[in-house]
Amino acid sequence: MPVNLEPLKSEQLAPVKGVSLGVAEASIKKPNRKDLLLITVSDQAKIAGVFTQNRFCAAPVLVSREHLHSKLPVKALVVNTGNANAGTGEEGLARTKRTCDEVAKLLGCESTQVLPFSTGVIMEPLPIEKIVAGLPASVADLREDNWFNAAQAIMTTDILPKAISKQIQLNGVAITITGIAKGSGMIHPNMATMLGYIATDAVVSKAMLETMLHHAVKRSFNRITVDGDTSTNDSLILIASGAAEMPEITDPGSHEFIALQAAVTDVATFLAQAIVRDGEGATKFMTINIESGHNEAECTKVAYAIAHSPLVKTAFFASDPNLGRILAAIGYAGIADLDVNRISLYLGDVLVVENGGRALSYQEADGQRIMKQDEITIRVVLNRGSAETTVWTCDFSYDYVKINAEYRS
Amino acid sequence: MPVNLEPLKSEQLAPVKGVSLGVAEASIKKPNRKDLLLITVSDQAKIAGVFTQNRFCAAPVLVSREHLHSKLPVKALVVNTGNANAGTGEEGLARTKRTCDEVAKLLGCESTQVLPFSTGVIMEPLPIEKIVAGLPASVADLREDNWFNAAQAIMTTDILPKAISKQIQLNGVAITITGIAKGSGMIHPNMATMLGYIATDAVVSKAMLETMLHHAVKRSFNRITVDGDTSTNDSLILIASGAAEMPEITDPGSHEFIALQAAVTDVATFLAQAIVRDGEGATKFMTINIESGHNEAECTKVAYAIAHSPLVKTAFFASDPNLGRILAAIGYAGIADLDVNRISLYLGDVLVVENGGRALSYQEADGQRIMKQDEITIRVVLNRGSAETTVWTCDFSYDYVKINAEYRS
Known part of the structure; x- marks a missing residue:
């Protein structure tokens, strides 16, 4: 059993205004388990991401990197477990793009506005038809108070779901930071075999969001190891939905920047340590x-x-x-x-x-x-x-x- | 059980003229097992050695390196199992030197003419009195046809002893190469957690012997891994006793050099692979x-x-x-x-x-x-x-x- 990691309760997780989550059972690897997660964000949301440095990175990592740098703002993230879509060549790339196309059709946006993520077995063909069939259910399930199910939907060999919420005050405005992560084996920095999604309703410029993310990753996910194996699929995403009533954070010297960066780092550190606590077979x-x-x-x-x-x-x-x-x-x-x-x-x-x-x-x-x-x-x-x-x-x-x-x- | 490694038979190992071996039971870690090996070489013998690159190298590694480069020719090698004498500071160094002093007294040579080796648990004090007490029995046991017992006396977690003999003809003169090695865990190149002793009766200059040893190590012991842990005690020694009737090998382009180097490399490769075959818990x-x-x-x-x-x-x-x-x-x-x-x-x-x-x-x-x-x-x-x-x-x-x-x- 995980080392001093408490089972999660739904009420411990605070919704983040402007970020909705929907899960579905798509039978990707096994039936009767949540294995598909859709996250949608508000129009004004800013997104930053860091990805595995493994040269054999998965098709969704290639596509997410590309879409994150395209001109249109990100509208949605789609995550499947049960299959990593790595070591799958051109066909794997085509299937990842098809996933984005289908999400875009359902949400009425462009395919490049969708970031795809996969985790699971490497070198097996992505069961794209199962994913396509499961997507409408994940759209129907979209809601802001759905982080608990989302944390479960991204698990692979994890014994426990990993998630945390934190609230801080920025000039009297209550700001929420909620994050989820998965990972248990193939864990080594640059980054660990993990997927992580952290969201806040704070209003933050994209440049400041990227600075915060790199600061947090260096002190959290890049400071853990289970087995020294760097995964093909690692991805960590930081979302600022911009839904809170506050001026945009643009100054890295400001009190608001420093306070939010510290809170994001705390959330990332908790999640990173939770991955080690739930490391495969861990007893210490x-x-x-x-x-x-x-x-x-x-x-x-x-x-x-x-x-x-x-x-x-x-x-x-x-x-x-x-x-x-x-x-x-x-x-x-x-x-x-x-x-x-x-x-x-x-x-x-x-x-x-x-x-x-x-x-x-x-x-x-x-x-x-x-x-x-x-x-x-x-x-x-x-x-x-x-x-x-x-x-x-x-x-x-x-x-x-x-x-x-x-x-x- | 080891993977396709046959149990050794005594008659498979050929003595090397000019190299004698004696073993004893000194109860270093446990009673009733051979755990002390003494090797003596003829006066004209040449010796080459390579040692671990671990910065936390054991006291015997420091002393063997020093003695190998001192002016007087090496007369003896002394090996104990059951204790690595590593991470033992100044006291460890003193105990290793005491071992050499005692061997020198028994053989009538200088302490710097003795190369010491240890393998076993790290960071525990070397039971020097047990070693001193066991040395006379190993002297009494010295003989040329004792490689089988020597291979057993250096084992730690090894399931099977590892040894091989090879014979080649150099211009009509039969030359023997016999080698033994131990190692099973903490195996990683530079070098593996292993001790290895290879001897030939060929007549070889020290420079040529060193060239041969580095050639062989690069293609054998530095090409294996069990668990990626580089040991504190790795040592490989190549002895040319010079007892055969032949001119000294001094030319690296000569047929004799090339043939002997190939045979030494074969012996080293067999021993290195034997360590992997007997890797801790290995099934493949x-x-x-x-x-x-x-x-x-x-x-x-x-x-x-x-x-x-x-x-x-x-x-x-x-x-x-x-x-x-x-x-x-x-x-x-x-x-x-x-x-x-x-x-x-x-x-x-x-x-x-x-x-x-x-x-x-x-x-x-x-x-x-x-x-x-x-x-x-x-x-x-x-x-x-x-x-x-x-x-x-x-x-x-x-x-x-x-x-x-x-x-x-």
């Missing part, structure tokens, strides 16, 4: 802090070397303080001039390594005490500068193998 | 060929992206032709200008992907047929140049998690 949630590095890039290298190590992850699964495996990962992280004799390692509040060797004060029982917890912080002090970073990950269990060995069955 | 042996790349470096990136992907490895464990996961790995391998529309993918003899999409001729049943085999070749044609590379790996099973979760218990 690990925070990896790398401190006093020469620069952030080397801190990130060390953090991911630890976070990706199957040996570290299986030791955490076993609650075994076999902490030499962390040292090995630090050693092969790729910092050529690393002086290991300066390194300290803490597990929770326990000093484990000092000056590159086992600390004299370290007792295995202390390590054991921390390893038994389900939220564990690993802190590495490189003692060579003032940069730092944080990465979140989970352990590696039998169930990860089971889930991924049986994924398509 | 996978050969990954990357072809027609722009250069070898990018071929290697793609090969290791596939070989390290937990999603690819679990799909192979399940015999599930979920081959889109291979495409995803190719896509995130880090080739910025990769045109995925030129890529072909073969599984065994089956064309799976053509022009970046699922091949029209591909049938899931054909993929399934190959996936059920225990030796599988994955062939990726990048269609952007003439470089190529090959990497060997294994799948990722429940037993990998089990072995590594329970390693210290």
